[in-house]
Amino acid sequence: MHDPDDKSSTFTLHLPDEVATDAFGHQLAPLLHPGMVVWLDGDLGAGKTTLVRALLRARHHAGPVKSPTYTLVEIYVISRIYWYHFDFYRFNFPEEFLDAGLAEYFRDDSICLVEWPEKAAGYVPLPDLVVRLQFSGRGRLLGVFASSVEGEECLKALQSGWPDAAS
Numbered sequence: 001m002h003d004p005d006d007k008s009s010t011f012t013l014h015l016p017d018e019v020a021t022d023a024f025g026h027q028l029a030p031l032l033h034p035g036m037v038v039w040l041d042g043d044l045g046a047g048k049t050t051l052v053r054a055l056l057r058a059r060h061h062a063g064p065v066k067s068p069t070y071t072l073v074e075i076y077v078i079s080r081i082y083w084y085h086f087d088f089y090r091f092n093f094p095e096e097f098l099d100a101g102l103a104e105y106f107r108d109d110s111i112c113l114v115e116w117p118e119k120a121a122g123y124v125p126l127p128d129l130v131v132r133l134q135f136s137g138r139g140r141l142l143g144v145f146a147s148s149v150e151g152e153e154c155l156k157a158l159q160s161g162w163p164d165a166a167s
Contacts, residue, residue: 009146011158016139021047024142025054027161028131031154034081035108037125039117042133044089047140048115051131052085055113059083068115072100082110088119097123129154 015021032038032055040048053065059078068074068087076083084105088097097103097120106112106125117124128151132143146155 009152009155011144011155013142014136014139015047015133015142018047018050021050021140021142022054022057025051026058027158028144028154029055029058031157032111033150034110036128036150037106037112037114039127039130040113040115040133041117041130043135046133046135048133049085051133052113056083073102073105082107083113084110085113085115086124087115088124089116091116091119094120094123096120127151 013024015024040051042048049065049067056065056076056078059081061076061078061083063076065076065085066074068085069089072086072088072090074085076085082105086102086105091097102120103123112125114120114124114127117127126147128146128148130143130145130147132145134141134143144155144158146152
């Protein structure tokens, strides 16, 4: 999926607090377009849903944004674009992705944000971007990895907007 030696397809940033996470979400949101798949990687409580909330708020979603841990998917329609927020944490087997009929959500007219994609390994579509959040003191270390041409375009735009970021 990602070659760790290829620094051109990575972006790292320290997020000291939720305000910084929100700012990053506002920077990333307009770069995402229908057909893209973003995997969100991180431990429980790392800020995956917080980042999704920031992405949706940046696109002017005013309603609640909650974790889909128990529902598998939360659906948001913003400017006629479907945003699907998935959470596969509770999967016991990857085949549950198929059993739940989730493949039908991954379409050219939607943006799919996926928490715990490894729980649906082999079934969930490959990402354009992987966003990894790790605990770092009181903040988070954010890593973004591109896995497609579309992902590379997002990464270049992010790098130009965050001069403090490491690549």
